[in-house]
Each structure stands twice: as C-alpha cells, then as structure tokens.
Amino acid sequence: MVSTPLNDGMAKESRTTVLNPTEIVDVAEDLLSNRCGGSQELHDVEQLTGSGAATVLRARVAPSPFLQQRSVVLKYIPETGDKLDDAALLREVAAYQFTNSLSEEVRPGPVLLAHDIAKRIIVLTDSGDGDTFDDLLRHRGTEERREILRNLGSSLGRMHAATAGKEQAFETLLARLLRNHPEIAELHEQRDESLGFAVTAGVEILEAGGISVPREVRTLADESNTRLTVGRARAFTPFDLSPDNIIVSDKTHFLDYEWAAFRDVAFDIACVIAGFPQFVSTRPITDDEAVIFIESWVEEVSDIWPNARNEDMLHSRITIALIGWAMSSLSLMRYGSLSGVVAQTARAVDAQKAEEYPSLLRPASEAPFTQDELLVRRDFYETFEALQRFAAAGRAPEHPVVAAFAAEVAARVAEPGLK
Incomplete structure (x- = not known):
C-alpha cells in the first residue's frame, strides 16, 4: 500500500527519504532555532527505545537564554506505507498541542517544543530516566x-x-x-x-x-x-x-x-x-x-x-x-x-x-x-x-x-x- 504524501510546503524529497540520526538532529536544531530563537545546538545524542518504526533520540541542549530545557527528545516517525498509520502523526501533534495548554500539575506527558509534519519529526521535553x-x-x-x-x-x-x-x-x-x-x-x-x-x-x-x-x-x-x-x-x-x-x-x-x-x-x-x-x-x-x-x-x-x-x-x-x-x-x-x-x-x-x-x-x-x-x-x-x-x-x-x-x-x- 502506498502512503499519501503529507504536504505542508516542505521539499518533497523529505517525504520519501528515511532520515538517519544525524539528519534528525540537524532538522531538530533548525526547528528549535526557528521556534525559540538563537542558534540551538544539540549534543551528546543517544538513541532510546522507540515505538514501532519510530527513531527516538535524547540530546543535550547547549546553554541558551532562549531555551530552558537541558535535554530534549526527538521522535522521528518514517512513513510505513500504511495510509492509516501515516495519518497518525497529525493526531499526535494535535494531542501534544492540546496537552501543552494544561497546567503542569495535570499535564499527562511531555511538552511539544517543535514539529515538522513533512519531515515527520517532533521535538519534546525530556521525561527523564524514570x-x-x-x-x-x-x-x-x-x-x-x-x-x-x-x-x-x-x-x-x-x-x-x-x-x-x-x-x-x-x-x-x-x-x-x-x-x-x-x-x-x-x-x-x-x-x-x-x-x-x-x-x-x-x-x-x-x-x-x-x-x-x-x-x-x-x-x-x-x-x-x-x-x-x-x-x-x-x-x-x-x-x-x-x-x-x-x-x-x-x-x-x-x-x-x-x-x-x-x-x-x-x-x-x-x-x-x-x-x-x-x-x-x-x-x-x-x-x-x-x-x-x-x-x-x-x-x-x-x-x-x-x-x-x-x-x-x-x-x-x-x-x-x-x-x-x-x-x-x-x-x-x-x-x-x-x-x-x-x-x-x-x-x-x-x-x-x-x-x-x-x-x-x-x-x-x-x-x-x-x-x-x-x-x-x-x-x-x-x-x-x-x-x-x-x-x-x-x-x-x-x-x-x-x-x-x-x-x-x-x-x-x-x-x-x-x-
């Protein structure tokens, strides 16, 4: 089954190319820089256990007055070829946007810091080593x-x-x-x-x-x-x-x-x-x-x-x-x-x-x-x-x-x- 491309004005090749960890980090740095200001740099990257086909990375954030987090989690969800699975990313982004609006006392998960639908990457606050x-x-x-x-x-x-x-x-x-x-x-x-x-x-x-x-x-x-x-x-x-x-x-x-x-x-x-x-x-x-x-x-x-x-x-x-x-x-x-x-x-x-x-x-x-x-x-x-x-x-x-x-x-x- 061929997946339906996601179109938000980004380069089309990003929809068919599977990104490696270095490329995921590069995209995340650009997203954070555009979202928070400054020139955000990520280092000490480690791969975490992902969900299904997702690549999940944790990275340290270079000291910056624009971003208070010390570390972030990068989640990359490549297209699977299943239309219904690939449509799930929008639901996940909407859910994180909604929970971002909740108070910290009742927020059920991490905060969404940035996302790119076309490149299928979301950047989240780090839930820690629990x-x-x-x-x-x-x-x-x-x-x-x-x-x-x-x-x-x-x-x-x-x-x-x-x-x-x-x-x-x-x-x-x-x-x-x-x-x-x-x-x-x-x-x-x-x-x-x-x-x-x-x-x-x-x-x-x-x-x-x-x-x-x-x-x-x-x-x-x-x-x-x-x-x-x-x-x-x-x-x-x-x-x-x-x-x-x-x-x-x-x-x-x-x-x-x-x-x-x-x-x-x-x-x-x-x-x-x-x-x-x-x-x-x-x-x-x-x-x-x-x-x-x-x-x-x-x-x-x-x-x-x-x-x-x-x-x-x-x-x-x-x-x-x-x-x-x-x-x-x-x-x-x-x-x-x-x-x-x-x-x-x-x-x-x-x-x-x-x-x-x-x-x-x-x-x-x-x-x-x-x-x-x-x-x-x-x-x-x-x-x-x-x-x-x-x-x-x-x-x-x-x-x-x-x-x-x-x-x-x-x-x-x-x-x-x-x-």
Whole structure:
C-alpha cells in the first residue's frame, strides 16, 4: 500500500527519504532555532527505545537564554506505507498541542517544543530516566505493584478530570491541522471509523472460528462501538495505553498519542484491567490490583462524574469497554493493521470460512504452534481471561453470560500450562 504524501510546503524529497540520526538532529536544531530563537545546538545524542518504526533520540541542549530545557527528545516517525498509520502523526501533534495548554500539575506527558509534519519529526521535553511501567510491573513485589497501580489510577483520573468538557479545544486544534493537510482529512476519518470496524470484525472472527457469540455479548459490543464516539463521561484519553510507553519518574508521563482523542474514559480503565491488550505481560493485573486501580481513579473523577461511585454502573461501563478491547485485538492480530481491518470489513468478514483462522483460534490440542503464534494466543488468553474475571464479579443480568463466553474463548487459546 502506498502512503499519501503529507504536504505542508516542505521539499518533497523529505517525504520519501528515511532520515538517519544525524539528519534528525540537524532538522531538530533548525526547528528549535526557528521556534525559540538563537542558534540551538544539540549534543551528546543517544538513541532510546522507540515505538514501532519510530527513531527516538535524547540530546543535550547547549546553554541558551532562549531555551530552558537541558535535554530534549526527538521522535522521528518514517512513513510505513500504511495510509492509516501515516495519518497518525497529525493526531499526535494535535494531542501534544492540546496537552501543552494544561497546567503542569495535570499535564499527562511531555511538552511539544517543535514539529515538522513533512519531515515527520517532533521535538519534546525530556521525561527523564524514570522506569517504564512495564519494568515496574515485572520486577516489583505484590505491595509495590499495588502502589504502582494506585498511582496509575490517580494519574489517569487527574488527566480525565482536568480535560473533561474541553473537547472543543482539542477538536479545534485537530481541525486546524487537517485544514492545512486536506489530503489526510479523509484518511483521518477512516482511521477513527476503523476502531468500530475492528470490534465488529472481532465478533465475526470468533463466529467464523466456531465460537458462538451470545446475543448479550453482541449487544454490548455494539454499545462499545457507540461509546467510542458518544457518551457523557468523555475526556482526553491516550486510549492505546502500553506499559512501555508510561514513564514513572517524578510524576507519571504518558507517551505516544497516536490514538489520543476524547472518548468514554472507561476505555483507558479497561485497557489497564485487560493487562494492556497487544502487550504480553508476564504478570497480568490481578483482581485485587484492579480494585485498587479503579478506586484510586474514582477518587480523582467523582467530583466531575458522581456516577463513578455507582459501583454497578461503573462495572457495566468497564465491561463494555473490555469487550471492545477484546474484539478489536482479535481483528488487529488477524489482519495485521487497521488498514487491513477496514479492507477486510469491506469484503464481508462473516462470509469467510472457519479454516481461514487456524493460527488464531485452533484448540491447544492442535499444537505445535510457532513462537509468534504462542505470543498472540497468550495475549488473547490474558485479555479474555481478564474479561471473564471482571464480568464474573458484576451483578448485571448479562454479566454471567459475558463471563462464560470469555472463559470459552480463553480456554480455546490457552496453553496447557495456563489453564
């Protein structure tokens, strides 16, 4: 698939040439000089772990009266050839512009200092050398993990409470960028719609794989689609939370806003409870940890949304979001990308035969599996097993049905040692 060029008046060759670290630094120096004044110089450059195909660099800033930061982070996101992926950069820039306007106490991540859409580079303040949430969850004991999750709930809650009611400001920033890049506007709309397609396709993948999806689960999956775009408890959400993109230093920072938007906040909560779908953890979130996490979040948002203290109502909302995450994860693993989901949805997923899904859903008795298959199946297991445990603790009439369904899917993909 050929990507759509991003046009903001810069030289066209910058859209097709992959930049090396030296070139990234050169562009960043020019951006900072134009943005802040003076002649900015970067040195002591080191490469950090990136997100996907991104190149992420940390650089020291030469002493300057024009720029107060001692170090900055440079993120370069080359074109992937996937139109929907490449359109994500505008969303990330708009998200950082929006969070820049928040007070430091509630700002969820670093500050955007400069950007170049054509050259696909953003320059951010440095979040420091804190541990990633992934490292903390993997290597800390029970009590420390509980405190870590309590702090995460509080951080998410403060961000949600501080941004509730500010959706128009975010949409204005995003619309301004899209006006400057009209060639991406349609792609951007398709990208947002693809999340709903992914949920729907996940339901049909299960049916095609021989797993019956109860009417109650289908209804809640449809409700999940609705809550992606409408609802009363909406705030700024990173949405696609991943523990390796959450930095804990002097405060908790959320990185990567490629999917950030105003949505039902339950999706952020469900993402954590599900054990971060599409991220295989060695130690999934326990029921006790989930309770601590949710309680700390509620303490931060209950003044904004008093209904958050209604345990049954909140439990149902989170269950709906968990179903959305579980179904969309199936789709993304099956089709490889949201572009693949959109293309396949147009060809009627439910018309396909069950044998087209052997790697995803064949029983454990049909082993052996490749290492990649085992990782995918473990991720499915963790997500659906978390859905089963959470739904089983609910008191709504449909929750036992959801729990039994999730248990069936988890049993299908579980390795013998995980049952």
